[in-house]
Amino acid sequence: MVSQGPASITQLTTPSHVLRDMSEMTVEELRIEVLRLRDELIGAQAEIGNLRGRLDVKHRNYLALNSVHSAQRVLRGSDDDYVRAARRVLGFTRWVLLRAPRQLARKLLDRG
Amino acid sequence: MPAPRFSVLTPVYNPPVEAFEACAASVFAQTATNWEWVLVDDRSTDPAIGLLLDELAADERVRVIRRTENGGIVAATNDALHAAAGEFVAFLDHDDELTPDALAAVDEVLTADDTVDYVYSDEEKIDLGGTLCDRFRKPAWSPERLRAQNYCCHLSVMRRSLVLEVGGLRDGFDGAQDWDLTFRITEAARSIAHIPHVLYHWRMVVGSVAADIDYKPYALEAGRRAVAAHLERVGIAASVEITEFNFMAVRRRLTTRPRVSIIIPTNGTRRRVWGQDVALVEQCVASIAQRSTWDHYEIVIVHDMIDEQILERLHRHAPGRVVAVPYDRPFNFSAKVNLGALRSTGDRLVLLNDDTFIDSPDWIEVLAAHLEELDVGMVGPRLLLADGRIQSAGHYNRFGPHHVAAGFSTEEIGPYGCLTFPGERTGLTMACVMMPRRLFEEAGGLDTKLPGAFNDVDFGNKLRHLRYRLIWTPHASVYHFESLSRDPSVPDSDFVHLYQRWGDELDAPDRYLPWFAYQAAGLAHVRDEELFATIVDSKIHERIPGLGEITVDMLPKV
Structure with missing residues (x-):
C-alpha cells in the first residue's frame, strides 16, 4: 500500500464517466448505479480541484516569468494541449454528473 | 491612534533575567509593525525584573501593568486581556521567544480569511543550554487529538472579542488554563487555522512544563478537568483519565443502540495462521461471535467460490446473524462491499476483511461511540499483525499513502504520543472500519474501478472531501493478517486512477501526522x-x- 510515484500527466485524461443504459436495470442495479454516479461525481469534483490547483501554480509561475499578456494566453489553454483537453473533458463530465442522480431518482420513484 | 492588529500578552513573575531579555528582544524584532505588548507584573520580587519593566515601559508600544498583589497566571493574564486594545491577542510567556516573522505570518493568514478566529503554529523548544530542539510539527485542526493532548499550545493567537465573550481564562484551571481556553475558543470559533511553521520558541527551564510535565502535577489534574468540562459542554458522554504517558484518555459511552452490519467479502481462502490451517472467514466470524460484547448486529458474508460447508459452519458460529450474499462476478473487493452494504439492514456499517481476528471485546462499542459526533465520517481500530506488532494505525501521506506505524511495537508511543490516543487521520485501512450507512451512500460506496488496493485511500479522501473527519483509535484492536487472502501486488492502473483523482495531496506532507x-x-x-x-x-x-x-x-x- 505504497505509491510508486505520481502518474504520468499524459495518462490522466481518459474519461471514464459515461451514463449507462438504465432501462433494463433492476432496482438493486439502479441502487448500485446511484452509488457509482455519486462516486464519479465526487471524483470529478476532486479532479477539477486538482486541476484548478495545477492551473493556479501554472498561472503563478507564468506570471513570475512572463508578461501578463502571455499569462492570459496560457490560462485560456491556447498553448497547452493537456490543460485544454482536460478542461474540456471535465467540463462535460461535471455537466453530465450533476444531472444524472436526479434522472436516476426519478426512475426509482417511477418504479415504486 | 488606531487600535493595533495584535496585542501580545505576557504575565510576568520572576523570570530568569536573561530569558526575559531574550523574550523582549524577540518582540521588538517583529517584522510586523501593528502590535502592542501588554505586560502584567504579578508582584515580582526580583528587583532586576522591576528595572527591566521600567525600561520596557519607555517604548510607546509597550504597556506595563503592575498588580498590587500576586494573583497567579490566570489573574495576571486576564488583567492583560482586559487592558489589551488589539483585534487579536497573542500569548507569550515571560521566558519564551517569538520568531521574527511570527506576527507577520499570522497577519497574512488572518488577512486571507476574515472568518478565522483562532490561529496556532508549530513550536520548538529551547533547551537548558539555549539550543533549539524538539520541533513539534503539528496537525491541521484536530479536535479529537486536542482532547488527549494540548497540542495547539504555542503560538496561539485568538480574536480578542471572542476571548472576552467566552470569559477569558478561568480560575481553577491553573497549569491548564490555556488548554481550557483553547477548548472554549474552538467551540465558538467560526474557523481555525494552523500555520505549519515554527513561530514560537518555548524555553525549557527547571520547573517548567516545557522541561517536564511531572514538575507540575497539578497541571495534569487541571487538564483532566478541562477536558471533562469540554466534553460536557459539547455533549459527549465520556469519562477522562490521565494516562501513564501524561495524556488524557477519553473513554466514551455509547448513548444509542445502533444496529451494526458487519460486511465481510470472502472467497473462503484457507491459510496458516498462528500455526493452524484455517478458513480465514470462519476464524473471523467465530472471533466476532465469541468475543464481541455488543449483541445488536448482523454479519453479511459476500461470497464467491466458497465451500458450502464453510457457509454452514458460519451459521453455526453465529446463529441467526449471518446473511449470505452470493457474488458471481470477477474479483472486485469494492463491488463486493457495495453489494453487501445494499443487502444489509444496519445503520452502522463495519467493513471487515476476512483475514482479521477480533482482539478487543468492546470493539463495536468503542468504534460506534465516535460516530455519535456528527462530523465523524469513519473510525478504525488499531490493526495488529499476527506477531502483535502494529499493522496499521491509519494512513498518512508522504509520496503517496502509507500505513502509520506499520511494523512498530505496540509499546512505542509514536511522535508526541500519537499512537497512544485517538486522533484524526487522512485515511484508514479498510480491513476494519465503521461508518454510518448514510455516509457510505453519500460518498458513493467504494470505487469499483479500484478492485483490490487503494479503495480505502480513495474512500477516506471522499469522506474528507465531504468535510467529515476520520478517526483512528488505539482503544480497540483487531488482528489483520494482511493480504493473506489475496495477491498484495497493485496494478499501475490503480495508481493512475488514484492520482487522477487526488493528485498532489497524496504527495504533500500529511495534514494530521506531518x-x-x-x-x-x-x-x-x-x-x-x-x-x-x-x-x-x-x-x-x-x-x-x-x-516500494x-x-x-x-x-x-x-
Missing part, C-alpha cells in the same frame, strides 16, 4: 525537512519489508 516517518525516526530536531525526508523514508523502508522503492522523480526539489 512528517510522521521523519519524526518517528527520531529526526524531529532536523530543520531542513525537504533534504532529510529522503533519508527518513529510506530508514522507514528498511524497517518495513515490502514497501523511492525513485528519483519522487524526490522533492531542494
